[in-house]
Amino acid sequence: MTTSRYLQLDVFCARAGGGNPLGVVIGADGWSDADLQRFATWTNLVETTFVLAPTTPAASYRLRIFTPAKEIPFAGHPTIGSAHAVLETGFAPARDGVLMQECAAGLLPVRVEGEGERRRLFVQAPGARVVREGVHVEPILSYLLRGIALGALPPACVEGGRRWWVAEFASEAALRSWQPEHASIGTLARETDTLGLCAFARCANGTDAGYDLVVRAFPAGVGIVEDPASGAANGLIAAWIALREPHGALARGYRVSQGREIGRDASITIRIDEPGADGRRAVWVGGQTHTVIDGRTRRLT
Template identity: 45%
Template sequence: MATRRYLQLDVFAARAGTGNPLGVVLDADGMDTASMQALAAWLNLSETVFFVPMQDPAADYRIRIFTPGSELPFAGHPSVGAAWAALDAGLVDADARALVQECGAGLLPVRVEKTADGKRTIELCTPRRQALSTPPVAIPASLQALAAADAAPVLWSNGPAWWLLRANSAGAVRAFAPDFAAIAAFTNATDATGLVIFAPEAGAGHDVVVRAFCPGDAVNVPEDPVTGSANALVAAWLAAHAALPHADGRYVASQGRELGRDGRVQLRVDADGDVWLGGEVQPVIRGSLDW
C-alpha cells in the first residue's frame, strides 16, 4: 500500500476555519480514476485535488479535481489551493511569481504575491465563461420569488455549469432558506453543477454577497462554503451587465457566513475580460495517507 503526502488547506480564508477546506494529495502518481474518486468520496470535502504527472511541457504542475460525486475540469478553490500547495511542497520554485497550472480545463496562468510577513496570495486566471442553452425546466417557485425583477436566471459554465441568479437584495441572499430537494431536482434536470445566488452588499471589507448550492448528483454538497468557480462566473455576469462594484474591475465577495465561515474571495476582471480569482490559503493538516 502506497503512503502519500497529504495536506488539508483552508482556501479563501484569512485564518484557519473561515474558508473552504480542500484535500490535497501531493503524490498521486499511480492512482487510477476509481481510486481518486473513492478517496474524494471518503474524505467528503467539497473537493480534493490530486497532483499527477504533467502532460503539457508548458505547465509547471498538473492536477485532477474530484468532488465526492464526480471529477471536474476546473474548480476555483481547488485551483487556488493547488497553486499554494505546489509552492509550499517544493513541487515548483518556491520563489516563483508566475506559474502555469494544467487541469481538465487546459493551461491556466497563476500569479503569486508575497506579503511583507512572507505569506502568499494566489491569483489564477479562470476559464472563459460560456453561456449554455436553457433547458425547458421550470425554476422552483422559491427561486423565482428571490430573483431580481430585471435579471433572469442564466446557465453559464467555466468548466462547472452554474445557474446564476441575481437576487433582489443582499438581505434576501442572507436570509434565503434553500429547499435542497427542489434545487437538486432542478440542477439534475438541467445538467448543472449547482446554483449560485448573489447581490451587491457594501459591507466591511467586501462588495458582493454570494451563496452556492450544489446538492445534486454532480457534487452532492448541499451548500458550499466558498466557491471559486461560481464567484468567477458572478464576476463575469457583473462585467457583462456593467455592474462591477469598482471601475478598476476589482472587488471582494463574501461567502460562507451562513455556514459559520467568513470566506473572502478576491476577484478582478481585466481589460481583456478575463476573470482572475484569488485569496489567502491557510494550512491546517500536514500528514500522510494510505489508500
C-alpha cells in the same frame, strides 16, 4: 507501501477555519484511477486533488480533481488550494510570479502574490458563455425565485469550466435570510445539467463592510446543500457582471463574502482585466489558503 505527502487546507479565508476545506495528495503518479476515486470518497471532502508530474513543458504541474463521487475538470477552491500546496511542498516553483496548472480544463495560469501567511493566489477562470437568461426561461427557476425581489441583472445559466444558474437578489438582507427549497434546486440541477443555483447581492456599504458582493452557492447537482466558498461559481458571476455591466462599479473587480450563513467567513477577491484583442475580459479569482494538516498518506487498498 510507499507513502505520499498529504495536506489538508482551508481555502479562501483570512484565517484558518473560515473557508472551504480541501485535501491534496502530492505525487500520486503511481495511483490508478480507482485509487484516486477511492481515496477521495474516503476523505469525504467536497473535493480532493492529486498533484502529478505535468505532461507538457509549459505546465508547472498536473492536477486531477475528485469529488467523493466522480472526477471533475475544474473547480476554483481546489485549484487555489492545490497551487498553495505545490508551493508549500516545493513540488514546483513559480516562474515570474506564475504557476501554470495543467488540468482537464486546459492550461490555467495561477498568479502568486506575496509570501507566507499573506500570500494570495489568483487563477484565471476558464472562458465563460451565457447558455440561457431570464427568470422565466426555466419553470423550476421561476418557482424557486417566486416572491423574491431580484436585482439589476436577470438570472442566467452561465458555463465556463462548470455550469451554474446565477441569480441576483435586490438586497443583501434578503439573500442572507433566504431559506431555499433544496429539493427544487436539486431538480433544477438535474434537469438543466448544472451544479445548481448561485445567488448574489450587492452590498450597499461595501467600503465599511469590507466586501462588495455577498454570494451563496447551492450545488445540489453534486449533493451539497450549501458551499462555503465557490471559486468557479464566483468566476461565472464575475463574467456575467463584466458582460452586462462593462462600465459599472464592479467591472474591474470586487470583494466577495461567502459562507457566513453556515458558520464560515470566506473572503474571495475578483479581478477583471481590460478587454483583450478578442474583446474578452479575463476573470481572476483568488484569495488566501492556510495549511491545517501536513502529513503522509498511502493508497487505500
